[in-house]
Structure formats: C-alpha cells, structure tokens
Amino acid sequence: MEIAALMFPALFALILLGLPIAFSLAIVAVGAAITAFGPVAFNQLYGSFYTASTNFILSAIPMFILMGALLERSGIAERLYRVMNMWLGRLPGGLAIATIAMGAVFAAAAGVVGAVEVMIGMMAIPAMQKARYDNVLIAGTICAGGSLGTMIPPSVIAVMYASLAQMSVGKLLAGMMLPGLLMVVLFLAYIFVHGLLRPVPLAPETREECDRPLGEKLWITAQVMVPVFGLIFAVLGSILAGIASPTEAAAVGAAGALLLTLANGRFSLPMLGASLRVTVRISAMILLIVAAGTMFMSSFAANGGARMIRDFIESAGLGTAQMLMFFLLVVFVLGFVLDWTANVLICVPLFTPFIREAGVDPIWFATMVLVVIQTGYLTPPMASSIFYLKSIAPPDMTYGQMCRGVLPFIAMQVFTLILIALFPALVTWLPERIVGF
Numbered sequence: 001m002e003i004a005a006l007m008f009p010a011l012f013a014l015i016l017l018g019l020p021i022a023f024s025l026a027i028v029a030v031g032a033a034i035t036a037f038g039p040v041a042f043n044q045l046y047g048s049f050y051t052a053s054t055n056f057i058l059s060a061i062p063m064f065i066l067m068g069a070l071l072e073r074s075g076i077a078e079r080l081y082r083v084m085n086m087w088l089g090r091l092p093g094g095l096a097i098a099t100i101a102m103g104a105v106f107a108a109a110a111g112v113v114g115a116v117e118v119m120i121g122m123m124a125i126p127a128m129q130k131a132r133y134d135n136v137l138i139a140g141t142i143c144a145g146g147s148l149g150t151m152i153p154p155s156v157i158a159v160m161y162a163s164l165a166q167m168s169v170g171k172l173l174a175g176m177m178l179p180g181l182l183m184v185v186l187f188l189a190y191i192f193v194h195g196l197l198r199p200v201p202l203a204p205e206t207r208e209e210c211d212r213p214l215g216e217k218l219w220i221t222a223q224v225m226v227p228v229f230g231l232i233f234a235v236l237g238s239i240l241a242g243i244a245s246p247t248e249a250a251a252v253g254a255a256g257a258l259l260l261t262l263a264n265g266r267f268s269l270p271m272l273g274a275s276l277r278v279t280v281r282i283s284a285m286i287l288l289i290v291a292a293g294t295m296f297m298s299s300f301a302a303n304g305g306a307r308m309i310r311d312f313i314e315s316a317g318l319g320t321a322q323m324l325m326f327f328l329l330v331v332f333v334l335g336f337v338l339d340w341t342a343n344v345l346i347c348v349p350l351f352t353p354f355i356r357e358a359g360v361d362p363i364w365f366a367t368m369v370l371v372v373i374q375t376g377y378l379t380p381p382m383a384s385s386i387f388y389l390k391s392i393a394p395p396d397m398t399y400g401q402m403c404r405g406v407l408p409f410i411a412m413q414v415f416t417l418i419l420i421a422l423f424p425a426l427v428t429w430l431p432e433r434i435v436g437f
Contacts, residue, residue, distance in 0.1 A: 003035050004305035007165055007296070021342045022285070023278065025292035032299035044302070045295045052294040053287070056247065058161040062283040063250030064156050067235075069258035069275040070114075074266040077119045079224045080105060083208065085127070086217055089206040093195025095131055096141040096189055099124040103145025104184045107152035108232045109257075117146020117388045125394065131203040135397045140405025143378055143385035144412075150340070150374035152182040154235055154253075157340055157370060159246055160290070167362050169246045170239045175363040176370065176432040179420055181400040183371075186412040190352055194408075227263070231256040240434050282406030286341050306353065313354070320358045324365065327351045328372050328417075335376025339384065343373060367427045370419055373415040378406045 007028050014024035033041035052058075084098035091097055099120055106116045106334065123140045128138045150157055153173035162169040202210075212220075218406070234255040251379035261267045300306075312322055327347070334343045347369070378385050380403040386436050389402055419425050 003032050004300050004303040004308050005122055007032050007300055007303070008307070010021045011296070015338070022288040022292040022338065025289065025296040025342065029292065029295040029299045031305050033295070034267075036299065038300040039234065044298065047298075049295055052291040053419060055163055055290075057159065057169060057245075058287065058290060059244040060159050060169075061277055061286055062155055063247065064154060065282050066279040067109075067250065067253040068259045069256065069278045070261050071106070072119055073266060073271050073275060074257065074261040075266045076109075076228060076260055077102075077106065078123060079264075080228065081120070081123045081127075083207060083221050083224045086209040086212065086220070089210045090197060091192065091195065092203065093125070093137075093191040094202075094206065095128050096137055096191045096195070099128070099141050099146075100145045100187050100191065101186065103142075103148050104152055104180075105228060105232075105422065107148040108154070108236070110230055116149045116391060117385060118144060119390050120145050121389055125392070125397075127205075130393070131200060131206065133200055134198070135401045136405040137191075138405070139386075139389060139393070139397060139402040140407070141191065143389055143402070143406050144409035145427070146378050146388065147374050147409075148184065149182070150370055150377065151176055151183055151384060153177060153180070153404070154239070154246075154249070155370070156286075157344060158366075160286070160341070161348055161366055161370065164345065165352045165362060165366065165401050167366070168431075171363055173236065173365055173433040174240055174434055175367050175427040177430055179367055179371065179416060179428050180428065182419065183413065183416045186416060187409060190408055190412060211251055226309050231260065235287045276296070286379050289341045290345055293342060294349075295347045297346065300350075302414070305350070309350065320360065323354065324360065324368075327354075327365075328368060330371055332376050332379075335373060335379070339375065340373050343376075344369075353368065361424065361428055363419070363431055364424045365426045370418060371413060371417045371420065375410055375417070378410050378413070380406070403425040 010031070011024055011028045014027060015021060019027075019108060028035050029045060030041070033045050037044050050292045081098065084101045085095060088094050089099045098264065101125075103116055103120050105117060124142055128141075129135075146276050149155060153176050155173070155176065158172050159169055162172045174356055175274075231253060234256055235249045237254060238249045240339070254382060258267070297305075314328075316322075318326060331343060334347065337347070351365075352362070355362055377383065380386060383406065384398070386406065389397075390399065393402070
C-alpha cells in the first residue's frame, strides 16, 4: 500500500512540472505496475489500455465533439443570440439573461464546455460592453453560461462518467435534467435581481430588436429555434426513449449539425476540415487520458489502493453521509490540479465500488459529482472557465474582475448541490419515468 500512497503525490508532481496529464498518468502507472507485477507489468498495462480503447460507449465522444465544432461554425449561434436578445432584452439584465439562456440551449445542442463558452463569449462581450454592463457581471455570466455544458444533457462528461461507472447513459442524462434546469433558473434569478438593483439603460440596438412586430419576431424565432430544438430532441429523445445508443445518437447529432451548416450556407471544405481537425485533437486528448488513466487505476488497485481507502474510511469512522462528503471534497480539490477528464477518470473507478456497497443511488451520486466538477470549473485560482474567457476577453477585462464575477454563480451551484443532497428525488424521479418509456 506504500506504493499506492505515493502514486498521487508523484502524479501531481509531474503535472506541476508541466508534463501533459496523459503522460504523467502513464509514467506513474508504469512505475507502480513494475513494482506490483515485475516483468509481466506491461502485459497487465496493455490489457487496461486495450479495454479503454475498445469501450464502445466512449466512441460517442468524437461525434459529440464534431457536432459542437460544426454548430460553432454553422451561424446558428449568432442567430440564436439575436432571438434571445429580441425576447429578453427588455428585462432587467436582459442581455445577461439572454446570454445564460443561449448558453443553456447550446449546452444541450453541443455538450462541450469550452466550445459553448468561447461561442457565447465572442458574441456577448462586445454587445454587453456596448450596453455599458459591468465587466464583473459580463465575466461571471459568460463563465457560468459556458459551464452549463457539464450539467445540461447531452454532456460529454456524463457520457464518460457513465462508461467508467458502468451505468446507463440514458438514466444519467435524465437524472441531470431537473438539476440542470434548476441551476439555469437560479442563474437567471440572480441576474434578474442584479438588474433590478443596478439597472442598465436599454441599448438602441436592443430596443430596435425588441420593438419588432410580433409576427416578425415569431417567424424569426421559428426559423432559428425549430432546427435547434429538433436537433436536441433527435439526440436526447433517441437516447432517453431507448431507440438509439449514445454513440448512434451522437452520430445523428453530428449529421444534423452538418445539415444545419448546409442550410445556413456556411458549409465549405475548409470549414469541414477545420471542424474535423478540432474533433481529432480534442478526442485524441480525451481518449489518451482515458487510456492512461485506466492504466493508472489498474496499477493503483494492484498496489492495494482500494484497501488503503477502505482502511481510511473505517479508521476514521465515516458513515455513509460523511463518506459521500469526503468523496465530493476529493473531487473538488482534484479540480484545482486536474482537468475534468482526469478528475472523472481517477475518481469514478475509485469511488464506485464504495458507493454501490453502501447502497447509494449511483445516478444521484453521479449528478452531485458533476455539480462539484462544474463548480470547480468556475472556482479560482485554477478555473478553466476563466482561462477560456481570458483567451477571448478584451484588455480592459481583468483577471480580478473575472474572479469576482464567478463568485455569485459558484454560490448558486453550491445551493443546487445542497438541494440535490437534501432532495434526491430531483435526480431520481425523471429516470424512473422516461428512460426507455
């Protein structure tokens, strides 16, 4: 067990030295495996690598990423933002409300966190600054809206979690729906109250959009929303109804995104090539981390890692509730040094046996883990959402403003987590009724 105890410090040391996460996982896994298995270590590691590489559910990830990459270039985002602003612009904090609403819709359409944030940020920042919104609110709104890709199905993180935990992808996606909608409502409520307390004059462009005749607004909305919601329904509906596997549904989503790109006149071979390059790069990064992480957890278990955790829980006298809190705290702390891929990969195989042994609903626990990962995504100083925003933000938007901006939304996420913990039916009610009918 001494080797198992040293594996995580060694992993963090390699990551902090700047080594890519996949290589850090693989190096520590090889070193620990040689200690446990001797000369046959590479046979054992090859088996772990092969198992991860041939996992059928994980083949949905490249299709979901391709769907997001195509939607990013389809022109739908600009038109959707216009529609949201047209209906919501007159509300207190209207542009910020429209940004969150757009983030929720695109999270459901794309499922990739970084892509959603960059998309809405590039459109919302100029419009909100022109309307004289405070940089703190702008930063918090965009980071929060982009982070919804974690909790709004279909989520790439959820697909990967379900694969590792050997649970139904459809049930997990269904379980996430009500908490995800609750989080969106809390975000919108905060922005609405903020807009009442600190009103911003309506921009002339927004007033012009809002003053369009009702018939014209309905026609523009139908042109934009019907294809988007049709795509969402095709992907999520086929999974939840049990008609298609996640991989098949993801392929339908990618094909639908391609059709939307053609319909909007944005298709070109260079655009398709750029989308495919993004898909290959992100998919290769995720799947290599998955394979290396599987090797890492295999070596960790072989060196007595699971027994070490069990001994700690028993010696600390942790009950079921305390054990769950400890696991969620570990996920949150790991979020400061690991990206979501490595975090899920390390924690899910480690915690799942204990969760099942304690009789805890795995869908309920998985949803809480995803909320914690999303919270870590926003939490400074190592917030991935802030790094994404920094890459597209104007020079007058400072890191300090970004950190202050996300704090109220972090509070909303923590409140969502508390509600899920106190009322498990928020998660468990929907999967029992709609998955596979």
